[in-house]
Amino acid sequence: MSAIILLLLVSFGIAVVFLVGFFWSVRDGQFDDDYAPPRRILFEDKEEKVS
Amino acid sequence: MNSLKTNTILLCEHCGDTCQNQHITLRNMVFCCDGCKSVYQILNDYNLCEYYDLNNHPGLKQTNHIRKEKFAFLDNPEIANKLIQFTDGSRTHVTFYLPQIHCSSCLWLLEHIHRINPGITSSRVNFTNKEVFIIFDPLVISMRGVVELLTHIGYEPHLSMEDVSRHQLRHIDRTRWYKIGLAGFCFANIMMMSFPEYFSDGATLEPLIKRTLTIIIVILSLPVITYCASEFFINAWNGLKNKYLNIDAPIALAILITFGRSLYEIITATGTGYLDSMSGIVFFMLIGRWLQDKTYQTISFDRDFRSFFPIAVNVLKDNNIKTVPVDQIKINDIIIIHHQELIPVDAILSKGHAEVDYSFVTGESLPVNVNKGEIIYAGGKQTGSIIELLVVKEVSQSYLTNLWNKENTSKTISAQHSFIDVMGRYFTYIILTIGAIAGGYWLWKGETHLMWNALTTILIVACPCALLLSASFTRGNILRILSLNKFYLKNANVIESMSHIGTIVFDKTGTLTENHKTNVSYAGMFLSPTLKTRIASVLNHSNHPLSKVVLLYLDTPPTSHIESFKITEHQGIEAWVDEHHLKIGSQEFVGGLMPHNGKSNVAVSIDSQPIGVFHITNTYRQGVFDLFKSLKRKYTLSLISGDNNNEETRLREKMGxxxxxxxxxxxxxxxxxxxxxxxxxxxxxxxxxxxLNDAGALKESHIGIAVCDDENNFTPAADGIIHASKISLMDNILEYIKSGKKIILLSFAISIAYNIIGLFFAVQGTLSPIIAAILMPCSSISIILITFGLSQLFAKKYNLVNSE
Incomplete structure (x- = not known):
């Protein structure tokens, strides 16, 4: 029985980590703009080759 | 390349428009105009041509020539400082609103502008808000320089009086994200902590473990009821304060009772309570609200006149030109207005020749000629050359401002009573009755404990949250589908008001007709090429807007030599061309018997012999006549136009x-x-x-919808904004919106089936937490699926989604 309790507490702990991560990302503004970030990462930076 | 012109359509490399006969070729590329070409050249010079690789023809047509001194007002530190968010002398932060942002190329280019000018340290685009945040070094590049740089590459920042007067940093509300995240977290964990209890029959669990779990559950439920569910309590309280029972009131009641009863059970150790169901409900309802309230950040529905006005104008003082913020213009100041600039105040023309385009204010489709000494009202746009004006009224006093500020209160009161609220109220009454009957029955039987049990569980299980869920998810999805069709609504309540519409009132200019596009037809004698040249040559000397329209229609170079040219004000023009006397103008001026209908006609005669008339009509948007055909069967239609009655016969025929x-x-x-x-x-x-001429009417009507050619353009305050190309879909949209009510009712009926199962247990006083925990997510999720599926299905039926 205590194994279940242990598992519950561990998974609860993991959930807390994710909740904190979620709050952090909201605070960071990651949910404000859902268009730019996924495209920005795809741009190839040719800057070095140019200069 | 040119030899192929007859069968190939040349597309401008920059903006993708079809090039007219006068295009510009540079290397192997074609450009429709100088503006597009110069943008390309700048980008090419700074190795920014990847802009063109990311998307085909990503640019926007550079139609307006930007005057060199246009942004001179930014050199005035008083004005520039208002735009600055932060500065420490070597780093200045500023955010510009760039309505032109539309694709990933824009994103790429705007984040690489530091290559053009090293003074720009960094730039970051917020695509959803169409904003760019720039950090620049004021010692290297000035504010004006940054704005001009953006303008040169085709992204002219929108700078208006509103930007300056309101506080710069827009507050982004993220509380809903926190609430949903927290509610989901608590819901899932409470559910998980309850599992041992559910599956172990309650007896096999060790008491210490059981107590620990219950304490954790209670702690987890506290933020749900105090923080996540707070908006339901606040809304309910606001409704009650106004003596109005809205849908949030029974929901708040149900949440409170569930929480209270659960606490009681836990403290007295008689049960485990329904805290998992409660937090689940809150979680799903918050998601529904979020979907429904997802607003379009880029589109502003509550613009006032200030967002249309420029920040500053040039004022002539003691022979010096000074830029002055618009709100500091005083009576008797002399202001200078250039081509394509908006006149911000009521003023008298003191110098120059004004051709004022009032289409924005009055709806007249053609510019008006204004003579010296005549008054020009605020909101007009100068289409001629530079003029000087004597200010007669300050901005806050002008005609336009008064129109805008005219108070109207009737709308705000009537819009409140939603059918969801009404249904929620009936629902509450029925539930309370059932509760009273069940409770009374058990009391009569002498089972007080069961009475309380039945009474509370009935309220718990039959919470009208299903109604709220079906309403918010249906509306959320309808809003989403409408926005795919470029029809943006201010909020979800508009959907419901729109389904009760009985009369539709249209504006003509700009709404039914295309802006700045006229249709010229000619009736009369055959026009030989020589005759055409002669007419064109005379017209070429006139500034009248109608002359320009006809000249464009003739498409003949004005090469003939003309003599004794004479203008009769408001009548017409006459001149001698190749020994012939030509008269062009109104019917009365030209004389002779000619077909007469309406005002926008240009008659022509040679040597007092009438030859023909040019009829100038509006070009109607595609599909509007079909729209009338289907709409007039269901609604009363009417049309109010600021324009003249030229089109009356045609419209009468089409509109009934x-x-x-x-x-x-x-x-x-x-x-x-x-x-x-x-x-x-x-x-x-x-x-x-x-x-603007419709602004008052749009505000006053139950539902006002603004039509725009481009969502980024500035539209008056309205309940909805529709893209001009989609106006022909209006009938389908209205039908679709009506079907929304059916969907809500249907999904509500299904949730009642779940409720009846729950009630079956509840009236007997035997609703166990496990049944509640199964029923609640089942009903919520099936409602979500049904509303989504049905709204999608109806959208397909009315051709509002692509059938892929």
Whole structure:
């Protein structure tokens, strides 16, 4: 029985980590703009080759 | 390349427009105009041509030539400082609103502008808000320099009086994200902590473990009820304060009872409570609200006149030109207005020749000639060359501002009573009755414990949250589908108001007709090429807007030599060409018997011999006549236009004989007509219009919808904004919106089935937490699926989604 309790507490702990991560990302503004970030990462930076 | 011109359509490399006969070729590329070409050249110079690789023709047509001194006002530190968010002398932060942002190329280019000028340290785009945040070094590049740089690459920042007067940093509300995240977290964990209890029959669990779990559950439920669910309590309380029972009131009651009863059970150790169901409900309802309230950040529905006005104008003082913020213009100042600039105040023309485009204010499609000494009203746009004006009224006093500020209160009161609230109320009454009967029955039987049990569980299980869920998810999805069709609504309540519409009032210019596009037809004798040249040569000397329209239609170079040219004001022009006397102008001026209908005609005669008439008509948007055909069967249609009655016969034919057509209406007339329909005839009015001349009417009507050619353009305050190309879909949209109510009712009926199962247990006083925990997510999720599926299905039926 205590194994279940242990598992519950561990998974609860993991959930807390994710909740904190979620709050952090909201605070960071990651949910404000859902268009730019996924495209920005795809741009190839040719800057070095140019200069 | 040129030899192929006859069968290949040349597309401008920059903007993708088809190139007219006068295009510009540079290397292997074609450009439709100098503006596009110069943008390309700048990008090419700085190795920024990847812009063109990311998307085909990503640019926007550079139609307006930007005057060199246009942004001189930014050199005035008083004005520039208002735009700055932060500065420490070597780093200045500023955010510009760039309505042109539309694709990933824009994103790429705007984040690489530091290559053009090293003074720009960094730039970051917020695509959803169409904003760019720039950090620059004021010692290297000035504010004006940054704005001019953006303008040169085709992204002219929108700078208006509003930007300056309101606080710069827009507050982004993220509380809903926190609430959803927290509610989901608590819901899932409470559920998980309850599992051992559910599956172990309650007896096999060790008491210590059981107690620990219950304590954790109670702790987890606290943020749900105090923080996540707070908006339901606040809304319910606000409703009650106004003596109005809205849908949030029974929900708040149900949440409170569930929480109270659960606590009681836990403290007295008689059970585990329904805290998992409660937090689940809150979680799903918050998601529904989020979907429904997802607003379009880029589109502003509550613009006022200030967002249309420039920040500053040039004022002539003691022979010096000074830029002055618009709100500091004083009476008797002399202001200078350039080509394509908006006149921000009522003023008298003191120097120059004004051709004022009032289409924005009055709806007249052609510019008006104004002579020296005549008054020009705020909101007009100068289309001629540079003029000087003597200010007669300050901005806050002008005609336009008054029109805008005209108070109207009737709308805000009537819009409140939603059918969801009404249904929620009936639902509450029924539930309370069932509760009373069940409770009374058990009391009569002498089972007090079961009475309380039955009474509370009935309220728990039959919470009208299903109704709220079905409403918010249906509306959320309808809003989403409508926005895919470029129809943006201000909020979800508009959907419901729109389904009760009985009368539709249209504006003409800009709404039904295309802006700045006229259709010229000619009736009369055959026009030989020589005759065409002669007419064109005379017209070429006139500044009248109609002359320009006809000249464009003739498409003949004005090469003949003309003599004794004479203008008769408001009548027409005459001249001698190749020994012939040509008269061009109104029917009365030219004389002779000619077909006469309406005002926008240009008659021509040679040597007092009438030859023909050019009829200038509006070009109607595609599909509007079909739209009338389907709409006039279901609604009362009417039309109010600020323009003249040229088109009356045509419109009458298309819109039906019983509809009301009103012409030459001032903005106030329009407002009064809407009031008359609503107050005297008790009609529910949908007004579709554009421009400031409709602003009052749009605000006053039950539903006002603004039409725009480009979502980024500035539209008056309205309940919805529709893209001009989609106006022909109006009938389908209205039908679709009506079907929304059916969907809500149907999904509600299904949730009642779940409720009956729950009630079956509840009236017997035997609703166990495990049944509640199964029923609740089942009903919520099936409602979500049903509403989503049905709204998608109806959208397909009305051709509002692509059938892929």
């Amino acid at each position: 004989n019983d509809c009301v057509l009103l012409f030459e209406q001032s903005p106030y007339d329009k407002l009064d007509y809407i009031r008359y329909l609503q107050d005297t005839k008790k009609e529910k009015v949908l007004m579709i219009g554009d421009g």
